[in-house]
Amino acid sequence: MITMGILVNSSTKVLVQGITGRVGSFMTKMMIDYGTKIVAGTTPGKGGGYVHGVPVYNTIYEAVKEQGPIDASVVFVPASIADDAIYEAIDNGIKVIVAITEGIPLHSEIRFINYARTKGVVIVGPNTPGILTVNECNISIMPAFLFKRGSIGIVSRSGTLTFEVAAALAKHGYGVSTAIGIGGDLITGLDFIETYEMFLRDEHTEGIVLIGEIGGDAEERFANYYAKLEPKNKKPVIAILAGKTAPPGKRMGHAGAIISMGMGDYRSKRESLEKVGIPVAETPSQVPLLIERVLGK
Amino acid sequence: MKLYEFESKEIVARYGIPVPRGRVVDKPEEALQVAKELGAAVLKAQVLVGGRGLAGGIKIVDKPEEALQVAKELLSASIRGERVERILVEEKVCIDRELYISLTVDRAARKLMYLVSEIGGVEIEELAKKYPEKIHKIYVDPNIGYVDYMAREALQALKLPWTLLQDLANIMKGMYKIMIDYDAELVEFNPLAFTCEGKLVALDAKIIIDDNSLYKHPELQKLYGREFSGFERKARELGVGSYVELDGDIGIICNGAGITMMTMDLVYYYGGKPANFLDLGGGVTRERIKKALTLMLSHPRAKVILINIFAGFTKLNEVAQGIVDAVKEVGMKKPLIIRFKGTFAEEGMRILKENGITEVYTELDDAVKMAVELARKM
Numbered sequence: 001m002i003t004m005g006i007l008v009n010s011s012t013k014v015l016v017q018g019i020t021g022r023v024g025s026f027m028t029k030m031m032i033d034y035g036t037k038i039v040a041g042t043t044p045g046k047g048g049g050y051v052h053g054v055p056v057y058n059t060i061y062e063a064v065k066e067q068g069p070i071d072a073s074v075v076f077v078p079a080s081i082a083d084d085a086i087y088e089a090i091d092n093g094i095k096v097i098v099a100i101t102e103g104i105p106l107h108s109e110i111r112f113i114n115y116a117r118t119k120g121v122v123i124v125g126p127n128t129p130g131i132l133t134v135n136e137c138n139i140s141i142m143p144a145f146l147f148k149r150g151s152i153g154i155v156s157r158s159g160t161l162t163f164e165v166a167a168a169l170a171k172h173g174y175g176v177s178t179a180i181g182i183g184g185d186l187i188t189g190l191d192f193i194e195t196y197e198m199f200l201r202d203e204h205t206e207g208i209v210l211i212g213e214i215g216g217d218a219e220e221r222f223a224n225y226y227a228k229l230e231p232k233n234k235k236p237v238i239a240i241l242a243g244k245t246a247p248p249g250k251r252m253g254h255a256g257a258i259i260s261m262g263m264g265d266y267r268s269k270r271e272s273l274e275k276v277g278i279p280v281a282e283t284p285s286q287v288p289l290l291i292e293r294v295l296g297k
Numbered sequence: 298m299k300l301y302e303f304e305s306k307e308i309v310a311r312y313g314i315p316v317p318r319g320r321v322v323d324k325p326e327e328a329l330q331v332a333k334e335l336g337a338a339v340l341k342a343q344v345l346v347g348g349r350g351l352a353g354g355i356k357i358v359d360k361p362e363e364a365l366q367v368a369k370e371l372l373s374a375s376i377r378g379e380r381v382e383r384i385l386v387e388e389k390v391c392i393d394r395e396l397y398i399s400l401t402v403d404r405a406a407r408k409l410m411y412l413v414s415e416i417g418g419v420e421i422e423e424l425a426k427k428y429p430e431k432i433h434k435i436y437v438d439p440n441i442g443y444v445d446y447m448a449r450e451a452l453q454a455l456k457l458p459w460t461l462l463q464d465l466a467n468i469m470k471g472m473y474k475i476m477i478d479y480d481a482e483l484v485e486f487n488p489l490a491f492t493c494e495g496k497l498v499a500l501d502a503k504i505i506i507d508d509n510s511l512y513k514h515p516e517l518q519k520l521y522g523r524e525f526s527g528f529e530r531k532a533r534e535l536g537v538g539s540y541v542e543l544d545g546d547i548g549i550i551c552n553g554a555g556i557t558m559m560t561m562d563l564v565y566y567y568g569g570k571p572a573n574f575l576d577l578g579g580g581v582t583r584e585r586i587k588k589a590l591t592l593m594l595s596h597p598r599a600k601v602i603l604i605n606i607f608a609g610f611t612k613l614n615e616v617a618q619g620i621v622d623a624v625k626e627v628g629m630k631k632p633l634i635i636r637f638k639g640t641f642a643e644e645g646m647r648i649l650k651e652n653g654i655t656e657v658y659t660e661l662d663d664a665v666k667m668a669v670e671l672a673r674k675m
Contacts, residue, residue, distance in 0.1 A: 023580070026610065079509065102579075106402065106507040107480055110439045113407050129609070141579070143609040143639050158555020159579065160607045164661065167607075167638065184554060186482070187407050213555055216404040242558035245565045246541075246574070249347070253539040253554025253576035255509060256404070263425075282566055284559065285662055 004204035005133035005178035006153070006195070007096055007122065008072055012137045015063060015073040015094065016041040017085045019051045024076035027100075027141055028052050031074075034138040039067045042085075060092040072096035074130065074139045079103035082126070086112045090121050098139045099125035099189070106255075109187045116189060123189025127254065128181035129159035142166075142179065150175015152291060153199040155192060156211035157184055157218070157256070161242055164284045165209055172288035177205045184213075184254030192222035200235055207236040207295050209287060210278070214243030215257045215264040223272035236294035239273050240281040241266055298506045298521055299345045303385045305502040308479065309486075312471035315498045319387030328368030328386050332361040337389040340364065342371050342381040345524050347420065352376045357389060390498055395488035396455050397421065400437075400472045402482055409437040409476065411469065413451045417488030443473040457491065464497050479517075480510030528573065528596060537589040538577040545570025547672050548599030548631075550589050552577045552606050560605045563661065569669035572599040581611040586619035587626075594623065594630045600675045603668040605636045605661060613637050613645030621652045632656065632671050636664035 003009040014031070018024040019041025029052045032038050038054050040063040047058030057063040064070055073094045077085040082101045089097050090112070097116070104126045116123045124131050130140025134149040146163055148170040156162040162179055169176065178199075182190045192210055199205045212219040219241065226237065243252055244266040251258045258264065270280050279290045300308075303321040310316050320331045321343065332338040338361065342354035349355060354376045356367045364386065374381050395418035403410040414432045416424055425432060433454035435447045448466035457465065472484045486499040511518040522533045532540030539554065547564050549571050551557035557576040564571045573596065577585055586604075593602050606616050620635070634656045637645050646657050658664035 023610075030610070080512065103509045105480055105510040105513070106482055107439070107477060107510070110402070110407060110409065114439050117407075141610055146639070156555070158553060160551070160553030160609070161555030161559055163607050163609060163639065164556055164559070186402055186404055191405070211555065213558060218404070221405060240559075242555045242562065244558075244562040245543075245571070246558055246561070247543065250541045251508075251539070252541060252558050252574060253578075257554055257558070263422075283563055283662060285660075 002204075003136060004202060005136065006180070006198035006202050006205070007124070007178065008131055008133050008137040008139055010035070010136040011037070012071045013037050013039045013067070013069070014137070014139055015039065015060065015070045015089075016054070016076065017073050017089065018076035019043055019054065019056055020046045021076055025051050027076065028054060030144075031138050034144050035136070036138050039070060060088050060094070064092055070094055072098065072139060074098040075101055077101060079105070083108040083112050086123070087115070090116055090119055095120070096122050096124065098128065098130050099123055099183075100128060100130055100141060102127045104185070106186060109185060113187055113189050124180060125183040125189060127185045128183040129162060131178065131180045133178045134176050140181070146170065147179060148175035150177065151204055151206040152176050153202070153205040153208045154179040154211065155195040155199070155208065156181050157213050157254070158211055158242060161211055161240075161284070165211060165240065165287050168284045168287050169209075169291070172292070174288055174291055177202060184256055186216070186256045191218050193225045196222065196226075196237070200233060205235065207238070207291055209291065210237055210239040212239060212241045212269060213254070213257050214241075214246050214252065214266055214269070215254070217263055219269040220272040223276045223278065226278065227276040237278045238281065238287065238290040238294055239278050240284065240287055241269055298508055298511065298517065299524060300504045300506065301343045301345065301383070302341065302502060303343055303383065305504040306499070308475060308504060309471070309499055309502045312475055314468050314471045315496065316502065317387040317390050317498060317500065319385055321383050321385045322368070323372070323383045325365050325368035325372060328384060329361065329365040331386040332358060332364035335386070335388045336361065338364060339387050339389050340367050340371055341385045341387065342374065342376055343383040343385055344376045344379040344381060346377045346379045349376055354381070390490055390500060391493035392490045393493050394491040396491060397424065397487050398451070398468070398472075398489050399483060399485035399487070400476050401485070403434075403436065406436055408439060411435040411437065411447060411451060413454045415454065415456050421487065437473070443470050458495075461495075461497060468497060468499070475504065479504065480507045480513060481505060482507045528592065531592060532575065535588045535592060537585055537592065538575055541574040543571050543573050545572050546598055546600045547668050548572045548593040548596055548602040550575045550577065550586070550593060550602065550604045552579065552581050552611060556605065556607055560603065560661070560665065563665045564603070564669060567666050567669045569672055572596060579609075579611070581606060581616055583615045583619035583622065586616050587622045590620055590623035591627055594627055599631065601632045601634060601668050601671045603634045603664060605664065608637070608639030608642065610640065612641050613639065614641040614648060617645035617648035620654065621648060624652070624654065634658070634664050634668040634671065636661055
């Protein structure tokens with residue numbers, strides 16, 4: 001099979017941090033069933049056993065020593081100790097860390113995300129549904145069966161809205177290369193610009209759906225960046241934004257979904273995107289129609 | 298979680314940052330007593346909503362005797378819908394200039410950042426719109442923290458005399474320590490007064506604590522939820538998820554922040570108005586949906602309830618059971634419109650239909666349209 005997508009593919013070797021927990025173990029089974037190469041798991045103090053056939057280690061150091069280099073890890077560790085797990089992964093040479101955990105303290109996030117960046121490590125999340133390269137590698141809690149393989153990249157600040165969009169795309173015959181949740185917190189490892197650049201380099205991705213929401217200015221920054229790109233570096237992008245009717249000053253579920261300091265409202269995001277030629281869908285069912293329009297097929 | 302001004306100032310003072318002399322009171326007689334000790338005084342309603350000054354929440358009394366009447370009025374008032382239960386009585390400070398300083402999180406840079414401006418006393422939102430060039434930003438590396446050059450830079454931006462460098466440095470160092478010690482997402486002095494005596498005083502202080510860090514601060518965690526009332530509070534007490542009260546008549550229950558917002562947006566798109574935002578979060582259990590639905594069935598404004606669950610690792614047969622449990626226990630007091638998609642959707646739908654719940658949809662648009670139509674008819 002030709003590999004496609006961004007960050008992870010069929011040859012990615014994956015470690016599960018917190019593999020013996022309820023969610024960690026359940027999701028490990030789902031990921032293995034999808035065909036993901038889960039080579040090891042860790043839970044301090046529970047090394048020596050197996051979870052769904054995957055060897056469990058006390059430390060990543062030990063896992064790497066026995067299994068060889070590991071490309072990516074997925075973190076199902078509780079919020080209060082998630083930073084510890086992430087530092088362990090960074091310092092053991094893992095280059096992609098998918099931090100599913102919700103509720104990690106803000107200042108921990110700021111520290112480990114800055115540390116990861118200095119080490120050239122990509123943090124997906126925190127508070128993300130994960131990353132899925134369709135039919136190749138599932139490092140996520142997404143219902144992967146909904147995603148058809150194809151040439152649309154999805155980059156999202158949300159979880160379930162991503163599923164909704166993927167289902168709408170599939171209904172119209174559009175498949176997905178990679179779907180990635182960049183996370184719902186105030187601070188995230190990746191932003192829309194960096195993720196777009198990865199999709200740009202992936203020759204199998206022809207168009208991109210950006211799923212944004214109120215709060216912060218990541219969508220506006222992406223619009224400014226996109227406007228300045230040379231035509232040869234432009235892949236078609238369409239967007240859908242949640243929170244058009246959200247009241248200001250209220251946190252709408254995600255730590256990062258709040259209109260504050262006069263920033264982050266729907267209108268500013270929508271206008272910025274439309275101004276630079278990125279159409280914005282009002283409903284998930286409009287997404288495939290807009291994709292059809294920008295791809296011309 | 299937002300702290301009240303008086304709570305923020307207690308913390309700020311402990312870090313050696315000058316604040317006006319004063320005390321928080323909840324009775325007019327106490328306000329009078331404090332005013333007598335201070336002379337000319339400022340009475341400030343303690344509320345968590347913004348824009349307090351414009352809404353009449355700050356009063357100056359030049360004669361202490363006036364404090365009794367003013368305090369009575371303030372303590373029986375509401376500021377933008379929030380009841381005033383306490384007032385902070387402070388000495389009146391002679392102000393030469395009002396400045397702005399805050400330490401906050403820059404989401405784009407993923408770093409902390411001081412914002413300073415020679416224009417204070419107006420809301421930073423307004424300042425950012427009108428005079429963006431008057432806001433100076435100083436980024437702080439999380440692994441290095443505050444460094445003294447930052448105070449020199451801020452001093453320049455604030456157009457303050459060189460003699461105040463040490464004072465400003467102490468304030469900025471204190472702000473950084475508070476930010477870290479209290480796991481804050483914002484420490485803001487607006488205004489920071491440059492007084493007639495040439496000193497710097499934090500006239501107002503605002504601290505917002507990161508909700509995800511509250512578990513590290515039991516004394517603050519106890520206070521969590523106090524800014525909520527009515528159904529927002531009930532939902533928190535029940536632990537069913539994230540709830541925001543809105544003013545329409547269609548009750549909304551979904552799983553995931555993005556899809557809940559989108560469902561809300563769709564209700565508007567098709568001409569309806571949501572009564573609330575309720576995001577159950579990931580992994581919805583039978584018990585959680587039961588509690589959530591029971592809560593929404595008792596909502597006075599919600600005429601119909603729209604449940605939209607897109608299941609990844611949630612199991613829709615369990616969700617259906619929870620819905621049936623709630624209806625059996627409290628009765629189907631209002632129409633339910635349900636949209637199921639994902640894991641075990643068919644089984645979930647079968648369970649609902651067997652139990653007389655028939656408005657069940659696969660497509661989100663269809664469900665929303667039906668909810669809007671039913672609400673309009675009722």
